[in-house]
Amino acid sequence: MYETYFDLKERPFSINPDPRFMFLTAQHQEALAKCQSVIENKMGASAIHGDIGSGKTSLARRLMEIYAFPQNPGEESKYNFALIVHPIYPSAFQLLKEILREFGLVQPRRSLADYLDDFQKFLQVQHDRGKTNILVIDEAQNLKPVHLELIRQFLNFESSTEKFLQIVLFDQNELALKLDQTPALKDRISMFGALTSLTRKDTENLIEFRFQVAGGKSHPFSEEALEAIFKHSQGLPRRICKICDNALIRAYSAELKTIEPEIIETVAEELRLKEPSPPPKPRVGRKKKDA
Ligand SMILES: Nc1ncnc2c1ncn2[C@@H]1O[C@H](COP(=O)(O)OP(=O)(O)O)[C@@H](O)[C@H]1O
Numbered sequence: 001m002y003e004t005y006f007d008l009k010e011r012p013f014s015i016n017p018d019p020r021f022m023f024l025t026a027q028h029q030e031a032l033a034k035c036q037s038v039i040e041n042k043m044g045a046s047a048i049h050g051d052i053g054s055g056k057t058s059l060a061r062r063l064m065e066i067y068a069f070p071q072n073p074g075e076e077s078k079y080n081f082a083l084i085v086h087p088i089y090p091s092a093f094q095l096l097k098e099i100l101r102e103f104g105l106v107q108p109r110r111s112l113a114d115y116l117d118d119f120q121k122f123l124q125v126q127h128d129r130g131k132t133n134i135l136v137i138d139e140a141q142n143l144k145p146v147h148l149e150l151i152r153q154f155l156n157f158e159s160s161t162e163k164f165l166q167i168v169l170f171d172q173n174e175l176a177l178k179l180d181q182t183p184a185l186k187d188r189i190s191m192f193g194a195l196t197s198l199t200r201k202d203t204e205n206l207i208e209f210r211f212q213v214a215g216g217k218s219h220p221f222s223e224e225a226l227e228a229i230f231k232h233s234q235g236l237p238r239r240i241c242k243i244c245d246n247a248l249i250r251a252y253s254a255e256l257k258t259i260e261p262e263i264i265e266t267v268a269e270e271l272r273l274k275e276p277s278p279p280p281k282p283r284v285g286r287k288k289k290d291a
């Protein structure tokens with residue numbers, strides 16, 4: 001709609017978690033490095049906490065981009081990659097079934113114990129063939145205690161030095177509380193990371209970056225408009241994108257090439273971002289040695 005008006009090839013602030021539009025701030029980079037280090041060193045599990053809209057699903061997609069496809073076209077991949085995006089399952093059995101399906105193992109009927117046994121054998125055989133097995137679970141705050149117990153069992157599949165399955169959990173901050181009540185699993189998580197609000201500078205860099213990925217030259221937001229975007233978004237990427245997308249539509253309709261703070265104020269009002277909302281929680285990242 002406004003793409004031609006602003007000399008863009010596509011919409012820069014679409015809220016799909018498209019990895020091409022991911023701007024690696026220091027905190028996103030650190031979280032990614034933690035996940036990759038656990039995966040590459042076969043250390044078992046990592047958990048990345050973050051507020052809604054802080055970039056967790058984008059990171060999950062980034063991991064998929066790195067690991068789900070062959071590194072060299074035509075060659076077999078060194079990784080088996082499974083992604084569970086919405087783990088709302090009534091039982092451990094259902095979750096395990098879905099995980100097996102993601103790894104391409106389709107088994108009719110059978111019990112939880114049989115499934116678990118098959119899964120362990122699969123992971124070990126793949127591991128012995130030099131493959132790294134990766135399971136990423138997004139929205140992991142939805143996991144119930146029975147699911148967490150299943151994940152703990154996965155982490156028992158190991159050699160004396162390496163885990164057979166590398167697990168990355170992305171969750172809103174509630175999982176941290178659940179893990180506090182599940183010390184047997186919490187102790188087995190090798191790395192924790194956190195995504196929180198962006199700084200003012202990163203907010204501007206993200207806007208510039210996304211605008212350029214969409215084919216634009218330099219973004220149309222004035223210094224004061226950027227300040228207003230930072231204030232109303234509280235530095236959360238999803239809110240930044242929503243504000244910017246709406247502001248571009250407004251500017252286009254009003255035939256404005258530069259976006260001033262008045263437009264941002266109107267948009268923030270429309271998006272109800274001026275309603276009081278709790279500030280994002282502080283960073284709770286910590287590092288643990290492999291259990
Ligand atoms: N580091 C980032 N760089 C660019 N855009 C981002 C970044 N993090 C998040 N976004 C954007 O913000 C929106 C919400 O991100 P998402 O990954 O879905 O957050 P979450 O899963 O934490 O709720 C998406 O449009 C995504 O493209």
Ligand SMILES: [Mg+2]
Nearest residue numbers: 056057058138
């Ligand atoms: Mg998400």
